[in-house]
Amino acid sequence: MRITDETHSEGLHALGDGVWKGVVGSLNAQIVSKESNEYIRSYVLTESSLFVMRDRIILITCGTTTLLNAVPFVLEAVSDVRGEVEWVSFMHKNYSFPWEQKGPHLSMAEEFNTLRTYFPSGKPFIFGPVDSDHYFLFVYDDVIRPCETENDTQLSMTMYGLDRTQTKHWFSDRFISTGTETAAIRKATKLNKVADDSWKLHDLQFEPCGYSINTIRGAEYQTIHITPEDHCSFASYETNTPAVNYSERINTVLGVFAPIRFSVIVFIDPDSDVGRLYQKGQNVGVEAEYYPKYELQNRTVNEFAPGYVVMKMNYAMRAEVAEKDSTDPVEE
Numbered sequence: 001m002r003i004t005d006e007t008h009s010e011g012l013h014a015l016g017d018g019v020w021k022g023v024v025g026s027l028n029a030q031i032v033s034k035e036s037n038e039y040i041r042s043y044v045l046t047e048s049s050l051f052v053m054r055d056r057i058i059l060i061t062c063g064t065t066t067l068l069n070a071v072p073f074v075l076e077a078v079s080d081v082r083g084e085v086e087w088v089s090f091m092h093k094n095y096s097f098p099w100e101q102k103g104p105h106l107s108m109a110e111e112f113n114t115l116r117t118y119f120p121s122g123k124p125f126i127f128g129p130v131d132s133d134h135y136f137l138f139v140y141d142d143v144i145r146p147c148e149t150e151n152d153t154q155l156s157m158t159m160y161g162l163d164r165t166q167t168k169h170w171f172s173d174r175f176i177s178t179g180t181e182t183a184a185i186r187k188a189t190k191l192n193k194v195a196d197d198s199w200k201l202h203d204l205q206f207e208p209c210g211y212s213i214n215t216i217r218g219a220e221y222q223t224i225h226i227t228p229e230d231h232c233s234f235a236s237y238e239t240n241t242p243a244v245n246y247s248e249r250i251n252t253v254l255g256v257f258a259p260i261r262f263s264v265i266v267f268i269d270p271d272s273d274v275g276r277l278y279q280k281g282q283n284v285g286v287e288a289e290y291y292p293k294y295e296l297q298n299r300t301v302n303e304f305a306p307g308y309v310v311m312k313m314n315y316a317m318r319a320e321v322a323e324k325d326s327t328d329p330v331e332e
Helices: 017-025 067-080 108-118 164-170 180-189 247-257 273-279 319-327
Strands: 002-004 031-036 041-045 048-052 057-060 084-093 123-127 135-141 153-160 200-205 211-217 220-227 234-239 261-268 294-304 308-317
Touching: 017 031, 017 041, 017 048, 017 067, 031 200, 031 211, 041 200, 041 211, 048 211, 048 220, 057 067, 057 220, 067 084, 067 108, 108 123, 108 135, 123 294, 123 308, 153 247, 164 180, 180 200, 234 247, 261 273, 308 319
Parallel strands: none
Antiparallel strands: 002 084, 031 041, 041 048, 048 057, 084 135, 123 135, 153 234, 153 261, 200 211, 211 220, 220 234, 261 308, 294 308
């Protein structure tokens, strides 16, 4: 969610942690840890992450949390700083366990009707095949154009069937917060290549399993969440870090998890570096040629006026690569 605010110079930063505790509590989660810099307040939650900037909020959840129950609390926070909502997106991958979801997340129709209650002019979209890996996206756009430069970008990845030589590191008999032990986990799993020393981070190893990390650098953020159990191993990655080409970043993430299949979705504004490449018909780094171990399953592109682009790709590991990996010994 992005807001306009001409009254409070601090914008959403004028609000204390208690406000965000209430927002997070409304969706059945809790704040576990916090880091901040001049631009971003970063919160790791029991169920994913929250990032608060002066003019926007990014709330990421997982499991059976009821994200849409937080909408009225977020709108109240915006009202408290006399802001006005100018842009909202709600997006989720198709649920791995849809029968375990709670209202208002029992169906896309229920989610859409709930969102339209608050944002009547918002539009729903589906990216990808409905019977396999796809995203539901709702967009409310009340930006007054022409406006200042629109150069935001967002890269999100969802990965399934993770490398077992990696997932073994994300089990623990106790809860471990940021420190030397989590640093050792990052080094052993090569997560330190995704978040090097230029990032300010806080991470958590959950008990008996699971791992979350938020990183911030200036106005940029990264977040990773991992479920390591063999029968449902999964990892998600998201960042707003600008890039001319996404392939290096995506390959770095794939190098950590080596998933059997993954989806990548990018949001590109027209004035971003990658947006200008797209408008010239050039690759932006999500195309199949950058991922030789994987086979492109499908591609979905939607261009929102004026020049706002969403691209979604589904990939599956090539059979010969997966077979080789399955016969390699698992280190203990």
